[in-house]
Amino acid sequence: MKREKADLLQGTLDMLILKALSLGPLHGYGIIQRIRQLSDEMLHVEQGSLYPALYRIEQKGWVTSEWDTHDTGRRAKFYKLTRAGRRQLEAEEASWDRLVLAVTKVRQAT
Amino acid sequence: MKREKADLLQGTLDMLILKALSLGPLHGYGIIQRIRQLSDEMLHVEQGSLYPALYRIEQKGWVTSEWDTHDTGRRAKFYKLTRAGRRQLEAEEASWDRLVLAVTKVRQAT
């Protein structure tokens, strides 16, 4: 199966996840939906991308996780942004801004 | 050797190369410098990234190459954007814009 153009650019996923969690704790499946909704359906994070990313992010101490039951009575693993995660989010946003600025400069060249 | 934060986001390199070439034919080493200069020193493309990318891009028919001697008397391989390359550049720019827009939306969430 030929890979089509990736939805996301590599490196943006962590930022999106951290951002989603900065609005409040959430479980994996919900993170996908939140990102989808916030982006007006433009960003579709695959489960196969998300869960490994969450694992990675937790290993780095940017989030903590905990199994819990939510309103609907379903069990799910809730992730919560840590202080370090919030710092990381800020750093990634700054880095993103720099990149966008740099690319913009190049693209403005005539 | 631990990888530090990537300079580029994966997926942007082709667009930058095509954009650099859209300003006129150039050889590999010059492309690196042009991107560096246009971005106000913010983007540093490694040779180990560039040359394989140029090969890829040429295979796809977005550029053609030809050995030539330039002013200084040095031999170099000059790359030139094809019509298909120009279309590709437009497509990649549009795709980039969509992504930036989507990420912006997510980031604006409170």
Place this chain on the structure above:
DNA sequence: GTATGATGCTTTGGCATTCTAGGCAACAAA
């Protein structure tokens, strides 16, 4: 003269990240 640094091309191997594709389970609605 010779060492250094810039210019120039190429290749190898590694590595991080994402996607595809599958499996599993619980629950609701049809």
Place this chain on the structure above:
DNA sequence: TTTGTTGCCTAGAATGCCAAAGCATCATAC
């Protein structure tokens, strides 16, 4: 009872960039 949604996880492949090395030419400085 079957289908769709919610929910988690993993293996394997594809992608794409980087580090590091090699090689060659040329200019400059010492």
